[in-house]
Amino acid sequence: MIGSLRQHVKKDALAALESEYGAQLWVTALDLTNPQAVNGAVNQAFQIFGTVDVLLNNAAYGLYGTVEGISTKQTGEVFSVNVFGSLNTARTFLPHFREQGGGQIIQIASMAGQYSAPVTGMYSASKWAVEAAFEALATEVEPFNIQTTIVEPGGIRTNFVGGNGVFGEDPIAYQDTKVEKNGSTDER
Structure with missing residues (x-):
């Protein structure tokens, strides 16, 4: 599934900005799960512009389902994008x-990095990990005049869950339970 998400690039989404800003805007697509791709893109940005003042790190891979119903592979994928993708990008910028x-x-994180609820356990776990790592990083890089801000948005009306979310295979045992009624993946 992660491969198909990588393919989902809205190439026209930045066309208006490219038209307006021309050479001041550089757009590239990359696979955050590939440290070599991240390194190449970041290094290329610094070669093109000389300096870059801000890294807006917004990795997001939505994974929903019961902890039992989410596979080890799916857990690895959510951490690969949300945690390791964010860290690899920051490490390359530093x-x-x-x-x-x-x-x-x-660093865009999520309010889900502060709490967890039924069917959001693994997504929340990945966002907690992002928050912990970037809180430590903020103190570590402060002596180098590198500022770190963690943004924790709450629910925003987008197509993130329904259009781009990945769902675990919840066991039939969860039918007719509080999980199904109050937060099931069937209510996407």
Whole structure:
């Protein structure tokens, strides 16, 4: 499933910005689960612009279902994108930020990094991991004039869950339970 999500790129979404800003805007697509691709894209951005002031890190892979119903493979995929993709991107920016004397990392996390509810356990776990890592990182890089901000948005009306979310295979045992009635993946 992760391969098909990587293929889902809205190429026209930035066309208006490209038209308006021309050479001031550089657009590239990359696979956040591939550290070499992240490294190449970040290094290319610094080669093109010389300096980059802000990293807006917004990796999001929505995975929903009971903890029992989500496979080990699916758990690995959500952590690969949400946690390791975010960390790999930040790690690649840090040497450049130190060299240029500073920078700003804005890490988009989620309110789900503060709580968990039925059918959001593994997604929440990945966002908790992001929050823990970036809280530590903020203190670690502060001496280098690198600022870190974690943004924790709540529910936003988008097609994130219904259109892009991945769902585990919940066992039949959860039918007619509180899980099904109050947060089941059937209510997407």
